[in-house]
Amino acid sequence: MKTLKPGDRGKEVLDVQSRLRALGFDVGTDGVDGLFGEDTRTAVELYQQQNGLLADGIVGENTWCELVESKYETGERLLYLRIPPFRGADVVKLQRSLNCLGFNAGPEDGIFGPITERAVLDFQKNSGLIMDGMVDDSVLRVVEKVTKDGEPHVDETKIPDRDGGYLGGRDLAELTFAIDAGHGGDDTGAVNSEGIAEKDVNLRVARGLTRLLEASGSQVVNTRDGDQDVPLYERPAAANLAGADVCVSIHHNSNPSGRAQGAAAYYFCRQGYYSERGRKLAEHIVARLAASLKITALPVLGRNYAVLRETEMATVMVEPLFITADDVVGRLIDDELTDRVAEAIFEGLREYFAS
Ligand SMILES: [Zn+2]
Structure with a gap:
Protein backbone atom coordinates (compact mmCIF):
# COMPACT_ATOMS: atom_id res chain seq x y z
CA MET A 1 0.00 0.00 0.00
CA LYS A 71 -16.91 2.69 8.10
CA TYR A 72 -18.56 -0.42 9.57
CA GLU A 73 -21.82 0.35 11.31
CA THR A 74 -23.45 -1.87 13.87
CA GLY A 75 -25.74 -4.44 12.27
CA GLU A 76 -24.47 -4.09 8.72
CA ARG A 77 -22.69 -7.46 8.85
CA LEU A 78 -22.79 -10.65 10.87
CA LEU A 79 -19.94 -10.80 13.40
CA TYR A 80 -18.44 -14.02 14.75
CA LEU A 81 -15.03 -15.54 15.45
CA ARG A 82 -13.13 -16.33 12.26
CA ILE A 83 -9.62 -16.17 10.86
CA PRO A 84 -8.65 -13.49 9.98
CA PRO A 85 -10.88 -11.82 12.57
CA PHE A 86 -13.51 -9.21 11.81
CA ARG A 87 -12.18 -5.74 12.57
CA GLY A 88 -13.88 -2.39 12.67
CA ALA A 89 -15.92 0.29 14.38
CA ASP A 90 -18.86 -2.11 14.79
CA VAL A 91 -16.60 -4.49 16.76
CA VAL A 92 -15.37 -1.63 18.99
CA LYS A 93 -18.97 -0.73 19.76
CA LEU A 94 -19.89 -4.34 20.53
CA GLN A 95 -16.87 -4.72 22.84
CA ARG A 96 -17.70 -1.46 24.55
CA SER A 97 -21.33 -2.47 25.11
CA LEU A 98 -20.39 -5.90 26.46
CA ASN A 99 -17.69 -4.48 28.75
CA CYS A 100 -20.11 -1.86 29.99
CA LEU A 101 -22.71 -4.53 30.75
CA GLY A 102 -20.18 -6.53 32.76
CA PHE A 103 -19.22 -9.15 30.18
CA ASN A 104 -15.47 -9.14 29.69
CA ALA A 105 -14.95 -8.60 25.98
CA GLY A 106 -11.25 -7.81 26.49
CA PRO A 107 -9.48 -4.76 25.14
CA GLU A 108 -11.70 -2.50 23.00
CA ASP A 109 -9.35 -2.93 20.08
CA GLY A 110 -11.96 -3.47 17.38
CA ILE A 111 -10.70 -7.01 16.69
CA PHE A 112 -13.22 -9.85 17.16
CA GLY A 113 -10.97 -12.43 18.87
CA PRO A 114 -11.57 -15.36 21.26
CA ILE A 115 -12.12 -13.12 24.34
CA THR A 116 -14.84 -11.17 22.53
CA GLU A 117 -16.45 -14.43 21.42
CA ARG A 118 -16.48 -15.72 25.00
CA ALA A 119 -18.19 -12.49 26.12
CA VAL A 120 -20.80 -12.89 23.36
CA LEU A 121 -21.45 -16.49 24.49
CA ASP A 122 -21.82 -15.33 28.11
CA PHE A 123 -24.13 -12.57 27.02
CA GLN A 124 -26.26 -15.01 24.97
CA LYS A 125 -26.45 -17.40 27.91
CA ASN A 126 -27.51 -14.62 30.28
CA SER A 127 -30.11 -13.33 27.84
CA GLY A 128 -31.64 -16.74 27.12
CA LEU A 129 -30.46 -16.67 23.51
CA ILE A 130 -28.97 -19.51 21.50
CA MET A 131 -25.32 -19.76 22.42
CA ASP A 132 -23.70 -19.76 18.99
CA GLY A 133 -21.32 -16.79 19.29
CA MET A 134 -22.94 -15.10 16.29
CA VAL A 135 -23.70 -11.41 16.72
CA ASP A 136 -26.95 -11.25 14.77
CA ASP A 137 -30.10 -9.14 15.13
CA SER A 138 -31.28 -11.12 18.14
CA VAL A 139 -28.10 -10.20 20.06
CA LEU A 140 -28.04 -6.61 18.87
CA ARG A 141 -31.69 -6.07 19.84
CA VAL A 142 -30.99 -7.11 23.42
CA VAL A 143 -27.76 -5.05 23.57
CA GLU A 144 -29.68 -2.05 22.26
CA LYS A 145 -32.39 -2.49 24.87
CA VAL A 146 -30.08 -2.77 27.88
CA THR A 147 -27.70 0.01 26.86
CA LYS A 148 -29.35 3.38 26.43
CA ASP A 149 -29.65 4.10 22.68
CA GLY A 150 -26.91 1.55 22.13
CA GLU A 151 -24.41 4.12 23.43
CA PRO A 152 -23.05 2.65 26.66
CA HIS A 153 -20.93 5.62 27.62
CA VAL A 154 -19.73 8.92 26.26
CA ASP A 155 -16.36 9.19 24.57
CA GLU A 156 -15.04 11.70 27.08
CA THR A 157 -15.19 9.18 29.90
CA LYS A 158 -12.05 7.15 30.13
CA ILE A 159 -12.76 3.49 30.69
CA PRO A 160 -9.83 1.36 31.77
CA ASP A 161 -9.51 -2.26 30.73
CA ARG A 162 -11.01 -4.77 33.10
CA ASP A 163 -7.86 -6.58 34.07
CA GLY A 164 -6.67 -3.93 36.49
CA GLY A 165 -3.38 -2.09 36.33
CA TYR A 166 -0.94 -4.66 37.59
CA LEU A 167 0.05 -8.15 36.60
CA GLY A 168 0.63 -8.78 40.30
CA GLY A 169 3.98 -9.56 41.89
CA ARG A 170 5.39 -11.80 39.20
CA ASP A 171 8.98 -12.78 38.90
CA LEU A 172 10.80 -11.64 35.77
CA ALA A 173 12.00 -15.22 35.26
CA GLU A 174 8.40 -16.38 34.65
CA LEU A 175 7.76 -13.84 31.94
CA THR A 176 8.16 -13.51 28.19
CA PHE A 177 8.98 -10.10 26.77
CA ALA A 178 8.62 -8.92 23.19
CA ILE A 179 11.14 -6.18 22.45
CA ASP A 180 10.49 -4.13 19.34
CA ALA A 181 13.28 -1.89 18.02
CA GLY A 182 11.47 0.74 15.95
CA HIS A 183 12.27 1.39 12.27
CA GLY A 184 15.16 -0.41 10.48
CA GLY A 185 16.56 -0.82 6.97
CA ASP A 186 15.50 1.98 4.62
CA ASP A 187 13.26 3.36 7.33
CA THR A 188 15.85 5.21 9.41
CA GLY A 189 13.58 7.27 11.66
CA ALA A 190 15.02 10.67 12.56
CA VAL A 191 18.72 11.40 11.99
CA ASN A 192 20.58 13.84 14.25
CA SER A 193 23.25 16.40 13.37
CA GLU A 194 26.00 13.82 14.00
CA GLY A 195 24.39 11.57 11.39
CA ILE A 196 23.17 9.06 13.97
CA ALA A 197 19.85 7.45 13.01
CA GLU A 198 17.02 6.64 15.38
CA LYS A 199 16.82 3.06 14.03
CA ASP A 200 20.39 2.34 15.27
CA VAL A 201 19.84 3.89 18.70
CA ASN A 202 16.59 1.90 19.04
CA LEU A 203 18.41 -1.33 18.19
CA ARG A 204 21.23 -0.70 20.67
CA VAL A 205 18.77 -0.01 23.48
CA ALA A 206 16.74 -3.10 22.48
CA ARG A 207 19.85 -5.27 22.57
CA GLY A 208 20.89 -3.90 25.97
CA LEU A 209 17.42 -4.50 27.37
CA THR A 210 17.32 -8.01 25.91
CA ARG A 211 20.64 -8.87 27.61
CA LEU A 212 19.41 -7.61 31.00
CA LEU A 213 16.09 -9.47 30.77
CA GLU A 214 17.74 -12.70 29.66
CA ALA A 215 20.20 -12.42 32.54
CA SER A 216 17.15 -12.31 34.87
CA GLY A 217 15.81 -15.51 33.36
CA SER A 218 13.11 -13.95 31.17
CA GLN A 219 12.27 -15.22 27.70
CA VAL A 220 12.77 -12.53 25.07
CA VAL A 221 11.60 -12.30 21.47
CA ASN A 222 12.88 -9.49 19.26
CA THR A 223 10.93 -8.15 16.29
CA ARG A 224 14.27 -7.46 14.59
CA ASP A 225 17.83 -8.30 15.53
CA GLY A 226 19.65 -6.44 12.79
CA ASP A 227 19.26 -3.53 10.44
CA GLN A 228 16.22 -4.84 8.58
CA ASP A 229 12.92 -3.27 7.63
CA VAL A 230 10.08 -5.06 9.45
CA PRO A 231 6.55 -4.15 8.28
CA LEU A 232 4.48 -2.26 10.85
CA TYR A 233 1.86 -4.96 11.41
CA GLU A 234 4.37 -7.82 11.58
CA ARG A 235 5.83 -6.42 14.80
CA PRO A 236 2.72 -6.88 17.01
CA ALA A 237 2.02 -10.17 15.19
CA ALA A 238 5.42 -11.50 16.32
CA ALA A 239 4.70 -10.47 19.93
CA ASN A 240 1.30 -12.20 19.80
CA LEU A 241 2.72 -15.35 18.25
CA ALA A 242 5.29 -15.61 21.05
CA GLY A 243 2.53 -15.27 23.65
CA ALA A 244 4.52 -12.48 25.30
CA ASP A 245 3.33 -11.08 28.66
CA VAL A 246 4.63 -7.60 27.92
CA CYS A 247 5.72 -5.81 24.76
CA VAL A 248 8.13 -2.86 24.81
CA SER A 249 8.47 -0.90 21.59
CA ILE A 250 11.53 1.32 21.54
CA HIS A 251 11.66 4.60 19.63
CA HIS A 252 13.43 7.90 20.17
CA ASN A 253 12.21 11.44 19.93
CA SER A 254 13.62 14.25 17.82
CA ASN A 255 13.04 17.96 17.51
CA PRO A 256 14.44 20.82 15.41
CA SER A 257 15.38 22.50 18.70
CA GLY A 258 18.33 21.08 20.63
CA ARG A 259 16.63 22.23 23.81
CA ALA A 260 13.82 19.70 23.55
CA GLN A 261 14.52 16.85 25.99
CA GLY A 262 12.70 14.36 28.19
CA ALA A 263 11.53 10.78 28.45
CA ALA A 264 8.17 9.87 26.92
CA ALA A 265 6.00 6.75 26.78
CA TYR A 266 2.67 5.80 25.25
CA TYR A 267 -0.02 3.22 25.97
CA PHE A 268 -3.07 2.08 23.99
CA CYS A 269 -6.03 4.43 24.05
CA ARG A 270 -8.85 4.92 21.56
CA GLN A 271 -12.11 6.80 21.98
CA GLY A 272 -12.05 6.71 25.74
CA TYR A 273 -10.97 3.10 26.19
CA TYR A 274 -7.43 2.69 27.46
CA SER A 275 -5.09 0.03 28.75
CA GLU A 276 -4.57 0.57 32.46
CA ARG A 277 -1.68 -1.89 32.53
CA GLY A 278 -0.03 -0.10 29.64
CA ARG A 279 -0.48 3.24 31.39
CA LYS A 280 1.02 2.06 34.68
CA LEU A 281 3.89 0.38 32.88
CA ALA A 282 4.55 3.60 30.94
CA GLU A 283 4.60 5.60 34.17
CA HIS A 284 7.08 3.28 35.85
CA ILE A 285 9.44 3.34 32.90
CA VAL A 286 9.30 7.11 32.37
CA ALA A 287 9.89 7.80 36.08
CA ARG A 288 12.93 5.52 36.08
CA LEU A 289 14.34 7.04 32.86
CA ALA A 290 13.89 10.59 34.16
CA ALA A 291 15.60 9.82 37.48
CA SER A 292 18.46 7.85 36.02
CA LEU A 293 19.24 10.14 33.05
CA LYS A 294 18.37 13.37 34.91
CA ILE A 295 15.90 14.49 32.26
CA THR A 296 12.26 15.58 32.33
CA ALA A 297 9.53 12.98 32.78
CA LEU A 298 7.07 13.92 30.03
CA PRO A 299 3.42 13.03 30.70
CA VAL A 300 2.57 9.51 29.50
CA LEU A 301 -0.01 9.60 26.71
CA GLY A 302 -2.66 7.27 25.32
CA ARG A 303 -2.30 6.60 21.61
CA ASN A 304 -3.80 4.36 18.94
CA TYR A 305 -0.53 3.32 17.30
CA ALA A 306 -0.55 -0.05 15.52
CA VAL A 307 1.92 -1.70 17.91
CA LEU A 308 -0.17 -0.61 20.91
CA ARG A 309 -3.52 -1.63 19.46
CA GLU A 310 -2.62 -4.89 17.73
CA THR A 311 -0.77 -6.51 20.62
CA GLU A 312 -2.75 -8.82 22.92
CA MET A 313 -0.56 -8.12 25.97
CA ALA A 314 0.29 -4.99 28.00
CA THR A 315 2.31 -2.86 25.61
CA VAL A 316 4.22 0.35 26.01
CA MET A 317 6.01 2.45 23.42
CA VAL A 318 8.98 4.22 24.97
CA GLU A 319 10.88 7.24 23.69
CA PRO A 320 13.68 7.46 26.28
CA LEU A 321 15.55 10.42 24.77
CA PHE A 322 15.51 13.11 22.13
CA ILE A 323 18.44 12.08 19.91
CA THR A 324 18.59 15.75 18.91
CA ALA A 325 18.97 17.13 22.47
CA ASP A 326 22.12 19.27 22.89
CA ASP A 327 23.67 17.09 25.59
CA VAL A 328 22.72 13.82 23.85
CA VAL A 329 23.78 14.42 20.23
CA GLY A 330 27.50 13.88 20.84
CA ARG A 331 27.05 10.97 23.25
CA LEU A 332 25.42 8.42 21.00
CA ILE A 333 28.56 7.19 19.27
CA ASP A 334 29.33 4.51 21.86
CA ASP A 335 27.16 2.28 24.05
CA GLU A 336 27.62 4.11 27.36
CA LEU A 337 24.42 6.16 27.11
CA THR A 338 22.28 3.53 25.37
CA ASP A 339 23.30 0.97 28.03
CA ARG A 340 22.12 3.35 30.73
CA VAL A 341 18.84 3.82 28.88
CA ALA A 342 18.40 0.04 28.66
CA GLU A 343 19.14 -0.30 32.38
CA ALA A 344 16.58 2.38 33.26
CA ILE A 345 13.86 0.66 31.18
CA PHE A 346 14.80 -2.65 32.80
CA GLU A 347 14.53 -1.10 36.29
CA GLY A 348 11.15 0.40 35.37
CA LEU A 349 9.90 -3.04 34.30
CA ARG A 350 11.27 -4.66 37.44
CA GLU A 351 9.58 -2.07 39.67
CA TYR A 352 6.29 -2.50 37.85
CA PHE A 353 6.33 -6.26 38.41
CA ALA A 354 7.45 -5.87 42.02
CA SER A 355 4.56 -3.50 42.82
ZN1 LIG B 1 10.39 6.25 15.77
Whole structure:
Protein backbone atom coordinates (compact mmCIF):
# COMPACT_ATOMS: atom_id res chain seq x y z
CA MET A 1 0.00 0.00 0.00
CA LYS A 2 1.26 3.41 -1.00
CA THR A 3 1.58 6.31 1.45
CA LEU A 4 -0.59 9.28 0.44
CA LYS A 5 0.52 12.83 1.17
CA PRO A 6 -0.33 16.42 0.20
CA GLY A 7 0.20 16.98 -3.52
CA ASP A 8 -0.70 13.40 -4.49
CA ARG A 9 -3.58 12.76 -6.86
CA GLY A 10 -5.49 9.80 -8.20
CA LYS A 11 -7.97 7.05 -7.38
CA GLU A 12 -6.53 6.31 -3.92
CA VAL A 13 -6.88 9.97 -2.92
CA LEU A 14 -10.44 9.89 -4.19
CA ASP A 15 -11.05 6.81 -2.04
CA VAL A 16 -9.63 8.51 1.10
CA GLN A 17 -11.69 11.64 0.48
CA SER A 18 -14.95 9.74 0.06
CA ARG A 19 -14.28 7.72 3.21
CA LEU A 20 -13.56 10.90 5.19
CA ARG A 21 -16.69 12.56 3.87
CA ALA A 22 -18.81 9.49 4.70
CA LEU A 23 -17.48 9.76 8.27
CA GLY A 24 -18.62 13.39 8.44
CA PHE A 25 -15.31 15.16 7.81
CA ASP A 26 -15.24 18.31 5.71
CA VAL A 27 -12.99 17.72 2.70
CA GLY A 28 -13.45 21.26 1.37
CA THR A 29 -15.33 23.06 -1.38
CA ASP A 30 -13.85 20.98 -4.19
CA GLY A 31 -14.76 17.90 -2.16
CA VAL A 32 -13.99 14.49 -3.55
CA ASP A 33 -11.75 15.57 -6.44
CA GLY A 34 -8.85 13.13 -6.19
CA LEU A 35 -6.37 15.87 -5.33
CA PHE A 36 -4.68 15.74 -1.91
CA GLY A 37 -4.88 19.48 -1.15
CA GLU A 38 -4.91 21.60 1.99
CA ASP A 39 -8.55 20.73 2.84
CA THR A 40 -7.85 17.02 2.59
CA ARG A 41 -4.76 17.36 4.76
CA THR A 42 -6.80 19.19 7.43
CA ALA A 43 -9.51 16.51 7.31
CA VAL A 44 -6.89 13.73 7.62
CA GLU A 45 -5.26 15.48 10.60
CA LEU A 46 -8.59 15.94 12.31
CA TYR A 47 -9.47 12.29 11.72
CA GLN A 48 -6.08 11.24 13.10
CA GLN A 49 -6.47 13.44 16.19
CA GLN A 50 -9.92 12.06 16.96
CA ASN A 51 -8.66 8.50 16.58
CA GLY A 52 -5.48 8.71 18.60
CA LEU A 53 -3.22 8.44 15.56
CA LEU A 54 -0.08 10.41 14.83
CA ALA A 55 -1.57 13.62 13.40
CA ASP A 56 0.86 14.12 10.52
CA GLY A 57 -1.72 14.65 7.74
CA ILE A 58 -0.25 11.72 5.81
CA VAL A 59 -2.20 8.53 5.05
CA GLY A 60 0.21 5.70 5.94
CA GLU A 61 -0.60 2.08 6.73
CA ASN A 62 -2.06 2.62 10.21
CA THR A 63 -4.28 5.56 9.20
CA TRP A 64 -5.39 3.72 6.06
CA CYS A 65 -6.43 0.58 7.98
CA GLU A 66 -8.27 2.62 10.62
CA LEU A 67 -10.06 4.60 7.92
CA VAL A 68 -11.26 1.42 6.19
CA GLU A 69 -12.41 -0.10 9.50
CA SER A 70 -14.15 3.10 10.67
CA LYS A 71 -16.91 2.69 8.10
CA TYR A 72 -18.56 -0.42 9.57
CA GLU A 73 -21.82 0.35 11.31
CA THR A 74 -23.45 -1.87 13.87
CA GLY A 75 -25.74 -4.44 12.27
CA GLU A 76 -24.47 -4.09 8.72
CA ARG A 77 -22.69 -7.46 8.85
CA LEU A 78 -22.79 -10.65 10.87
CA LEU A 79 -19.94 -10.80 13.40
CA TYR A 80 -18.44 -14.02 14.75
CA LEU A 81 -15.03 -15.54 15.45
CA ARG A 82 -13.13 -16.33 12.26
CA ILE A 83 -9.62 -16.17 10.86
CA PRO A 84 -8.65 -13.49 9.98
CA PRO A 85 -10.88 -11.82 12.57
CA PHE A 86 -13.51 -9.21 11.81
CA ARG A 87 -12.18 -5.74 12.57
CA GLY A 88 -13.88 -2.39 12.67
CA ALA A 89 -15.92 0.29 14.38
CA ASP A 90 -18.86 -2.11 14.79
CA VAL A 91 -16.60 -4.49 16.76
CA VAL A 92 -15.37 -1.63 18.99
CA LYS A 93 -18.97 -0.73 19.76
CA LEU A 94 -19.89 -4.34 20.53
CA GLN A 95 -16.87 -4.72 22.84
CA ARG A 96 -17.70 -1.46 24.55
CA SER A 97 -21.33 -2.47 25.11
CA LEU A 98 -20.39 -5.90 26.46
CA ASN A 99 -17.69 -4.48 28.75
CA CYS A 100 -20.11 -1.86 29.99
CA LEU A 101 -22.71 -4.53 30.75
CA GLY A 102 -20.18 -6.53 32.76
CA PHE A 103 -19.22 -9.15 30.18
CA ASN A 104 -15.47 -9.14 29.69
CA ALA A 105 -14.95 -8.60 25.98
CA GLY A 106 -11.25 -7.81 26.49
CA PRO A 107 -9.48 -4.76 25.14
CA GLU A 108 -11.70 -2.50 23.00
CA ASP A 109 -9.35 -2.93 20.08
CA GLY A 110 -11.96 -3.47 17.38
CA ILE A 111 -10.70 -7.01 16.69
CA PHE A 112 -13.22 -9.85 17.16
CA GLY A 113 -10.97 -12.43 18.87
CA PRO A 114 -11.57 -15.36 21.26
CA ILE A 115 -12.12 -13.12 24.34
CA THR A 116 -14.84 -11.17 22.53
CA GLU A 117 -16.45 -14.43 21.42
CA ARG A 118 -16.48 -15.72 25.00
CA ALA A 119 -18.19 -12.49 26.12
CA VAL A 120 -20.80 -12.89 23.36
CA LEU A 121 -21.45 -16.49 24.49
CA ASP A 122 -21.82 -15.33 28.11
CA PHE A 123 -24.13 -12.57 27.02
CA GLN A 124 -26.26 -15.01 24.97
CA LYS A 125 -26.45 -17.40 27.91
CA ASN A 126 -27.51 -14.62 30.28
CA SER A 127 -30.11 -13.33 27.84
CA GLY A 128 -31.64 -16.74 27.12
CA LEU A 129 -30.46 -16.67 23.51
CA ILE A 130 -28.97 -19.51 21.50
CA MET A 131 -25.32 -19.76 22.42
CA ASP A 132 -23.70 -19.76 18.99
CA GLY A 133 -21.32 -16.79 19.29
CA MET A 134 -22.94 -15.10 16.29
CA VAL A 135 -23.70 -11.41 16.72
CA ASP A 136 -26.95 -11.25 14.77
CA ASP A 137 -30.10 -9.14 15.13
CA SER A 138 -31.28 -11.12 18.14
CA VAL A 139 -28.10 -10.20 20.06
CA LEU A 140 -28.04 -6.61 18.87
CA ARG A 141 -31.69 -6.07 19.84
CA VAL A 142 -30.99 -7.11 23.42
CA VAL A 143 -27.76 -5.05 23.57
CA GLU A 144 -29.68 -2.05 22.26
CA LYS A 145 -32.39 -2.49 24.87
CA VAL A 146 -30.08 -2.77 27.88
CA THR A 147 -27.70 0.01 26.86
CA LYS A 148 -29.35 3.38 26.43
CA ASP A 149 -29.65 4.10 22.68
CA GLY A 150 -26.91 1.55 22.13
CA GLU A 151 -24.41 4.12 23.43
CA PRO A 152 -23.05 2.65 26.66
CA HIS A 153 -20.93 5.62 27.62
CA VAL A 154 -19.73 8.92 26.26
CA ASP A 155 -16.36 9.19 24.57
CA GLU A 156 -15.04 11.70 27.08
CA THR A 157 -15.19 9.18 29.90
CA LYS A 158 -12.05 7.15 30.13
CA ILE A 159 -12.76 3.49 30.69
CA PRO A 160 -9.83 1.36 31.77
CA ASP A 161 -9.51 -2.26 30.73
CA ARG A 162 -11.01 -4.77 33.10
CA ASP A 163 -7.86 -6.58 34.07
CA GLY A 164 -6.67 -3.93 36.49
CA GLY A 165 -3.38 -2.09 36.33
CA TYR A 166 -0.94 -4.66 37.59
CA LEU A 167 0.05 -8.15 36.60
CA GLY A 168 0.63 -8.78 40.30
CA GLY A 169 3.98 -9.56 41.89
CA ARG A 170 5.39 -11.80 39.20
CA ASP A 171 8.98 -12.78 38.90
CA LEU A 172 10.80 -11.64 35.77
CA ALA A 173 12.00 -15.22 35.26
CA GLU A 174 8.40 -16.38 34.65
CA LEU A 175 7.76 -13.84 31.94
CA THR A 176 8.16 -13.51 28.19
CA PHE A 177 8.98 -10.10 26.77
CA ALA A 178 8.62 -8.92 23.19
CA ILE A 179 11.14 -6.18 22.45
CA ASP A 180 10.49 -4.13 19.34
CA ALA A 181 13.28 -1.89 18.02
CA GLY A 182 11.47 0.74 15.95
CA HIS A 183 12.27 1.39 12.27
CA GLY A 184 15.16 -0.41 10.48
CA GLY A 185 16.56 -0.82 6.97
CA ASP A 186 15.50 1.98 4.62
CA ASP A 187 13.26 3.36 7.33
CA THR A 188 15.85 5.21 9.41
CA GLY A 189 13.58 7.27 11.66
CA ALA A 190 15.02 10.67 12.56
CA VAL A 191 18.72 11.40 11.99
CA ASN A 192 20.58 13.84 14.25
CA SER A 193 23.25 16.40 13.37
CA GLU A 194 26.00 13.82 14.00
CA GLY A 195 24.39 11.57 11.39
CA ILE A 196 23.17 9.06 13.97
CA ALA A 197 19.85 7.45 13.01
CA GLU A 198 17.02 6.64 15.38
CA LYS A 199 16.82 3.06 14.03
CA ASP A 200 20.39 2.34 15.27
CA VAL A 201 19.84 3.89 18.70
CA ASN A 202 16.59 1.90 19.04
CA LEU A 203 18.41 -1.33 18.19
CA ARG A 204 21.23 -0.70 20.67
CA VAL A 205 18.77 -0.01 23.48
CA ALA A 206 16.74 -3.10 22.48
CA ARG A 207 19.85 -5.27 22.57
CA GLY A 208 20.89 -3.90 25.97
CA LEU A 209 17.42 -4.50 27.37
CA THR A 210 17.32 -8.01 25.91
CA ARG A 211 20.64 -8.87 27.61
CA LEU A 212 19.41 -7.61 31.00
CA LEU A 213 16.09 -9.47 30.77
CA GLU A 214 17.74 -12.70 29.66
CA ALA A 215 20.20 -12.42 32.54
CA SER A 216 17.15 -12.31 34.87
CA GLY A 217 15.81 -15.51 33.36
CA SER A 218 13.11 -13.95 31.17
CA GLN A 219 12.27 -15.22 27.70
CA VAL A 220 12.77 -12.53 25.07
CA VAL A 221 11.60 -12.30 21.47
CA ASN A 222 12.88 -9.49 19.26
CA THR A 223 10.93 -8.15 16.29
CA ARG A 224 14.27 -7.46 14.59
CA ASP A 225 17.83 -8.30 15.53
CA GLY A 226 19.65 -6.44 12.79
CA ASP A 227 19.26 -3.53 10.44
CA GLN A 228 16.22 -4.84 8.58
CA ASP A 229 12.92 -3.27 7.63
CA VAL A 230 10.08 -5.06 9.45
CA PRO A 231 6.55 -4.15 8.28
CA LEU A 232 4.48 -2.26 10.85
CA TYR A 233 1.86 -4.96 11.41
CA GLU A 234 4.37 -7.82 11.58
CA ARG A 235 5.83 -6.42 14.80
CA PRO A 236 2.72 -6.88 17.01
CA ALA A 237 2.02 -10.17 15.19
CA ALA A 238 5.42 -11.50 16.32
CA ALA A 239 4.70 -10.47 19.93
CA ASN A 240 1.30 -12.20 19.80
CA LEU A 241 2.72 -15.35 18.25
CA ALA A 242 5.29 -15.61 21.05
CA GLY A 243 2.53 -15.27 23.65
CA ALA A 244 4.52 -12.48 25.30
CA ASP A 245 3.33 -11.08 28.66
CA VAL A 246 4.63 -7.60 27.92
CA CYS A 247 5.72 -5.81 24.76
CA VAL A 248 8.13 -2.86 24.81
CA SER A 249 8.47 -0.90 21.59
CA ILE A 250 11.53 1.32 21.54
CA HIS A 251 11.66 4.60 19.63
CA HIS A 252 13.43 7.90 20.17
CA ASN A 253 12.21 11.44 19.93
CA SER A 254 13.62 14.25 17.82
CA ASN A 255 13.04 17.96 17.51
CA PRO A 256 14.44 20.82 15.41
CA SER A 257 15.38 22.50 18.70
CA GLY A 258 18.33 21.08 20.63
CA ARG A 259 16.63 22.23 23.81
CA ALA A 260 13.82 19.70 23.55
CA GLN A 261 14.52 16.85 25.99
CA GLY A 262 12.70 14.36 28.19
CA ALA A 263 11.53 10.78 28.45
CA ALA A 264 8.17 9.87 26.92
CA ALA A 265 6.00 6.75 26.78
CA TYR A 266 2.67 5.80 25.25
CA TYR A 267 -0.02 3.22 25.97
CA PHE A 268 -3.07 2.08 23.99
CA CYS A 269 -6.03 4.43 24.05
CA ARG A 270 -8.85 4.92 21.56
CA GLN A 271 -12.11 6.80 21.98
CA GLY A 272 -12.05 6.71 25.74
CA TYR A 273 -10.97 3.10 26.19
CA TYR A 274 -7.43 2.69 27.46
CA SER A 275 -5.09 0.03 28.75
CA GLU A 276 -4.57 0.57 32.46
CA ARG A 277 -1.68 -1.89 32.53
CA GLY A 278 -0.03 -0.10 29.64
CA ARG A 279 -0.48 3.24 31.39
CA LYS A 280 1.02 2.06 34.68
CA LEU A 281 3.89 0.38 32.88
CA ALA A 282 4.55 3.60 30.94
CA GLU A 283 4.60 5.60 34.17
CA HIS A 284 7.08 3.28 35.85
CA ILE A 285 9.44 3.34 32.90
CA VAL A 286 9.30 7.11 32.37
CA ALA A 287 9.89 7.80 36.08
CA ARG A 288 12.93 5.52 36.08
CA LEU A 289 14.34 7.04 32.86
CA ALA A 290 13.89 10.59 34.16
CA ALA A 291 15.60 9.82 37.48
CA SER A 292 18.46 7.85 36.02
CA LEU A 293 19.24 10.14 33.05
CA LYS A 294 18.37 13.37 34.91
CA ILE A 295 15.90 14.49 32.26
CA THR A 296 12.26 15.58 32.33
CA ALA A 297 9.53 12.98 32.78
CA LEU A 298 7.07 13.92 30.03
CA PRO A 299 3.42 13.03 30.70
CA VAL A 300 2.57 9.51 29.50
CA LEU A 301 -0.01 9.60 26.71
CA GLY A 302 -2.66 7.27 25.32
CA ARG A 303 -2.30 6.60 21.61
CA ASN A 304 -3.80 4.36 18.94
CA TYR A 305 -0.53 3.32 17.30
CA ALA A 306 -0.55 -0.05 15.52
CA VAL A 307 1.92 -1.70 17.91
CA LEU A 308 -0.17 -0.61 20.91
CA ARG A 309 -3.52 -1.63 19.46
CA GLU A 310 -2.62 -4.89 17.73
CA THR A 311 -0.77 -6.51 20.62
CA GLU A 312 -2.75 -8.82 22.92
CA MET A 313 -0.56 -8.12 25.97
CA ALA A 314 0.29 -4.99 28.00
CA THR A 315 2.31 -2.86 25.61
CA VAL A 316 4.22 0.35 26.01
CA MET A 317 6.01 2.45 23.42
CA VAL A 318 8.98 4.22 24.97
CA GLU A 319 10.88 7.24 23.69
CA PRO A 320 13.68 7.46 26.28
CA LEU A 321 15.55 10.42 24.77
CA PHE A 322 15.51 13.11 22.13
CA ILE A 323 18.44 12.08 19.91
CA THR A 324 18.59 15.75 18.91
CA ALA A 325 18.97 17.13 22.47
CA ASP A 326 22.12 19.27 22.89
CA ASP A 327 23.67 17.09 25.59
CA VAL A 328 22.72 13.82 23.85
CA VAL A 329 23.78 14.42 20.23
CA GLY A 330 27.50 13.88 20.84
CA ARG A 331 27.05 10.97 23.25
CA LEU A 332 25.42 8.42 21.00
CA ILE A 333 28.56 7.19 19.27
CA ASP A 334 29.33 4.51 21.86
CA ASP A 335 27.16 2.28 24.05
CA GLU A 336 27.62 4.11 27.36
CA LEU A 337 24.42 6.16 27.11
CA THR A 338 22.28 3.53 25.37
CA ASP A 339 23.30 0.97 28.03
CA ARG A 340 22.12 3.35 30.73
CA VAL A 341 18.84 3.82 28.88
CA ALA A 342 18.40 0.04 28.66
CA GLU A 343 19.14 -0.30 32.38
CA ALA A 344 16.58 2.38 33.26
CA ILE A 345 13.86 0.66 31.18
CA PHE A 346 14.80 -2.65 32.80
CA GLU A 347 14.53 -1.10 36.29
CA GLY A 348 11.15 0.40 35.37
CA LEU A 349 9.90 -3.04 34.30
CA ARG A 350 11.27 -4.66 37.44
CA GLU A 351 9.58 -2.07 39.67
CA TYR A 352 6.29 -2.50 37.85
CA PHE A 353 6.33 -6.26 38.41
CA ALA A 354 7.45 -5.87 42.02
CA SER A 355 4.56 -3.50 42.82
ZN1 LIG B 1 10.39 6.25 15.77
